[in-house]
Amino acid sequence: MEESKDTLAYRFATFASGLNYDSVPQEVIDATKLYIMDWFGCALAGLEEASTGPVLRVARELNGLADCTVLGAGDKMEPTLAAMVNGTMSHAVELDDDHRTMCGHPGAVIVPAALAVSEKLGLNGKQFIESVIVGYEMIIRAGTCFLGRAYFDGWHPTSTCGVFGAAASACKAMGLTPEQTATAFGLAGSMSSGTLEYHFKGTFAKRFHPGNAARNGILAAMMAREGFTGPWSIFEGDWGWLNTHCEKVAELDQDMKPVVKCVYDPALLCDELGSRYDLLTNSFKVHCGGRFGATSIDAALEIVNAHDIKAEQVKKIRVGACEFTTRVHFCDGCRRPSNMVEAQFSLPFALALVLLYRKVGLPSFKEELYKDQKVIELMDLVENYVDPEAEAVYPKHYRAIVTMVLEDGTSLDASVDYPKGDPENRPTLEELDEKFRDLAGLVLEEPKVERLLGALKRVEEIDKVGDLTALAVP
Numbered sequence: 001m002e003e004s005k006d007t008l009a010y011r012f013a014t015f016a017s018g019l020n021y022d023s024v025p026q027e028v029i030d031a032t033k034l035y036i037m038d039w040f041g042c043a044l045a046g047l048e049e050a051s052t053g054p055v056l057r058v059a060r061e062l063n064g065l066a067d068c069t070v071l072g073a074g075d076k077m078e079p080t081l082a083a084m085v086n087g088t089m090s091h092a093v094e095l096d097d098d099h100r101t102m103c104g105h106p107g108a109v110i111v112p113a114a115l116a117v118s119e120k121l122g123l124n125g126k127q128f129i130e131s132v133i134v135g136y137e138m139i140i141r142a143g144t145c146f147l148g149r150a151y152f153d154g155w156h157p158t159s160t161c162g163v164f165g166a167a168a169s170a171c172k173a174m175g176l177t178p179e180q181t182a183t184a185f186g187l188a189g190s191m192s193s194g195t196l197e198y199h200f201k202g203t204f205a206k207r208f209h210p211g212n213a214a215r216n217g218i219l220a221a222m223m224a225r226e227g228f229t230g231p232w233s234i235f236e237g238d239w240g241w242l243n244t245h246c247e248k249v250a251e252l253d254q255d256m257k258p259v260v261k262c263v264y265d266p267a268l269l270c271d272e273l274g275s276r277y278d279l280l281t282n283s284f285k286v287h288c289g290g291r292f293g294a295t296s297i298d299a300a301l302e303i304v305n306a307h308d309i310k311a312e313q314v315k316k317i318r319v320g321a322c323e324f325t326t327r328v329h330f331c332d333g334c335r336r337p338s339n340m341v342e343a344q345f346s347l348p349f350a351l352a353l354v355l356l357y358r359k360v361g362l363p364s365f366k367e368e369l370y371k372d373q374k375v376i377e378l379m380d381l382v383e384n385y386v387d388p389e390a391e392a393v394y395p396k397h398y399r400a401i402v403t404m405v406l407e408d409g410t411s412l413d414a415s416v417d418y419p420k421g422d423p424e425n426r427p428t429l430e431e432l433d434e435k436f437r438d439l440a441g442l443v444l445e446e447p448k449v450e451r452l453l454g455a456l457k458r459v460e461e462i463d464k465v466g467d468l469t470a471l472a473v474p
Contacts, residue, residue: 088211102143139165148395159194166217186230
């Protein structure tokens with residue numbers, strides 16, 4: 001049966017297939033290069049994390065043809081496995097970029113997928129950037145369709161939306177037609193997975209989500225290239241992805257009978273494609289940990305830095321935020337972290353770090369700290385509540401109100417709508433360079449860090465992407 005071209009998948013596929021580096025606005029190119037640089041740093045920093053070893057060993061066991069580089073480790077693997085390892089690795093330290101209304105991490109999925117296929121095919125830097133752009137546009141737009149509520153039925157959008165973004169990147173890099181690309185989206189829909197159960201178990205499952213999505217997106221593109229078919233109606237179909245993966249609400253019809261409605265806006269997937277680039281609304285992370293807690297950390301830092309507060313002065317900390325923030329960052333595991341994953345999502349732990357070090361950085365996420373009695377005592381000072389104003393403005397921004405009550409009775413308040421890293425509160429280029437050096441320096445010697453950083457800043461000039469990945473190996 002011939003597929004209809006009047007579908008969201010085909011419309012996006014036409015955009016992706018036709019995108020050309022030279023016609024893309026310079027601000028989009030510049031932003032994309034920063035996302036790529038940021039991802040490289042996060043990926044290298046994740047090499048020694050406990051979650052990377054198992055996935056790397058499995059990939060080595062499965063590996064066949066070896067063309068694509070695992071950053072830091074130097075292994076050569078076939079594209080889907082290289083993307084799986086690099087994607088998993090880059091999400092391990094919870095410092096990879098994210099998007100506010102998509103509710104997920106684009107770079108951890110898109111860059112490893114685009115990188116693997118680009119290296120495999122010997123593409124140049126401009127072609128690599130093109131494939132990253134279309135992947136970012138797909139993953140962000142797919143998540144935004146759910147109106148900031150992609151989490152609310154238990155799905156992790158980094159994974160569920162990521163597989164479509166990875167497919168878009170892989171198809172672009174392979175030079176597939178709109179028909180083949182739409183087919184790849186249809187196949188990607190069958191591999192859209194990843195639940196939020198990880199939030200309350202402290203396991204490595206979340207870290208695997210972007211790697212798995214990157215691998216599956218490439219697989220979908222390869223299958224479409226070879227003639228395997230998939231439904232072009234994957235997004236808007238009655239049993240399509242938007243209907244099956246969104247939050248459901250019950251409303252009353254005119255006869256006062258309940259009617260189940262799906263919460264999403266399909267128009268957001270393809271609106272103004274080619275003239276509006278949603279990747280420009282993406283965010284960088286400056287604090288290690290879960291995205292929803294960043295505004296609380298910034299508000300606490302504002303108080304501590306403005307008034308030179310010491311930990312021993314604080315009697316109580318109250319955090320007001322939206323309902324989802326309180327659910328995710330104040331669960332039982334967050335109150336008493338027993339492993340690094342739980343610590344990454346613990347706002348009480350993050351606020352203890354603010355009081356002790358005035359920074360929530362990767363080096364602090366160690367067992368000896370989150371199990372230290374002094375840190376536990378500080379975590380116990382933190383109370384949380386759902387703030388009506390924060391709930392009302394979600395997901396436009398993740399507003400947080402922090403109140404510190406001191407031992408002398410003084411009460412200090414600060415509120416933050418947009419954390420450092422958001423489009424409205426961008427880090428400087430110098431701050432992003434410093435972040436990259438800190439992360440990449442965990443694996444590479446300083447001279448190699450500087451050579452890699454220089455190459456990433458000129459990625460559009462690279463003749464072959466393999467020349468770039470060669471710099472990311474000790």
